[in-house]
Amino acid sequence: GAGVSQSPRYKVAKRGQDVALRCDPISGHVSLFWYQQALGQGPEFLTYFQNEAQLDKSGLPSDRFFAERPEGSVSTLKIQRTQQEDSAVYLCASSLEGTGSDIQYFGAGTRLSVL
Amino acid sequence: SQQGEEDPQALSIQEGENATMNCSYKTSINNLQWYRQNSGRGLVHLILIRSNEREKHSGRLRVTLDTSKKSSSLLITASRAADTASYFCATDGNTDKLIFGTGTRLQVFP
Numbered sequence: 001g002a003g004v005s006q007s008p009r010y011k012v013a014k015r016g017q018d019v020a021l022r023c024d025p026i027s028g029h030v031s032l033f034w035y036q037q038a039l040g041q042g043p044e045f046l047t048y049f050q051n052e053a054q055l056d057k058s059g060l061p062s063d064r065f066f067a068e069r070p071e072g073s074v075s076t077l078k079i080q081r082t083q084q085e086d087s088a089v090y091l092c093a094s095s096l097e098g099t100g101s102d103i104q105y106f107g108a109g110t111r112l113s114v115l
Numbered sequence: 116s117q118q119g120e121e122d123p124q125a126l127s128i129q130e131g132e133n134a135t136m137n138c139s140y141k142t143s144i145n146n147l148q149w150y151r152q153n154s155g156r157g158l159v160h161l162i163l164i165r166s167n168e169r170e171k172h173s174g175r176l177r178v179t180l181d182t183s184k185k186s187s188s189l190l191i192t193a194s195r196a197a198d199t200a201s202y203f204c205a206t207d208g209n210t211d212k213l214i215f216g217t218g219t220r221l222q223v224f225p
Contacts, residue, residue: 004157033212042203042215043158056212091157098211101146101165106157 002026004107006092012113013082021077021110023092029105031098032075034067035091037109043091049075050098082114121204121216129224134191136219138204139184145207147180149189152201152218161189161202194223 005024013019025032031050035043036059045059051072060067064083069075079086089109095102121138128134140147146165150158164171164180164187171178177190191198201220205213 031211035215040218042205042218043213045212045214048212050211056210059212093158099207101163101207103148103160103163104158104213106150106159108155108157 004092004094004105006090006107006110008110009108010111010113012115015082015084015114017082018078018080019082019112021079021090021092021112023075023077023094023107025073025075025092025094026105027073029094029096031095031102032069033093033095033104034075034077035093036061037089037091039088046077046090048098079112082112084114087112087114121202121219123219124217125220125222127222127224128194130194130196132194132223134194134198134221134223136189136202136221138187138189138216140187140204140206140208140214140216141185142206142208144182145209147178147187148205148213149176149178149187150203150205150215152203154200158203191221194221196223196225199223 007022034046037043047057047067049069064080066078091109093104093106095104148163149161152158162173175192180187201218203218204216
């Protein structure tokens with residue numbers, strides 16, 4: 001596709017439910033990043049893939065958060081047993097190579113509300 | 116936690132005026148980037164400045180970088196209503212990931 005696509009755009013979950021957020025990066029982009037953005041704050045890094053390898057997951061807040069990119073393209077961020085503090089916008093970005101000097105291209109995000 | 120802070124947190128100006136935003140960061144970097152985010156949308160890359168550069172221009176944007184002070188500024192000249200957005204600086208911290216600042220919310224009134 002022309003840009004990074006994320007789905008769903010909005011997700012409402014009851015506390016305790018599992019959710020899965022999808023990211024479809026720009027075709028050919030090696031690296032894929034997930035960020036969490038709380039209201040009024042900047043994005044905070046969650047995890048990063050180069051192709052199918054998860055190179056850094058230091059930002060995942062707990063073991064309830066899990067991300068995968070099995071074929072080196074589409075990625076899924078899964079949150080198990082959602083809590084109210086998980087409410088945020090989840091942003092996905094891709095970059096051509098994935099070094100810190102690369103420009104990252106962002107999707108519009110998934111807004112998760114946990115009730 | 117976030118790498119740095121931006122100030123001001125919010126800025127309101129009239130069309131045609133210049134807008135200046137400042138960013139401070141904490142660790143050494145290879146480069147610093149500025150991104151814009153319109154309400155409810157993803158981030159859009161504006162400009163990248165490398166650690167060995169002091170100033171860079173792109174259209175109506177001017178970015179400066181002072182690595183000795185660990186700070187950067189973004190100047191938008193002749194602002195337009197369409198420039199209304201949140202602006203974030205992001206550093207690489209000598210890693211492959213970006214660490215974002217807290218952002219400046221810019222409002223440009225017609």
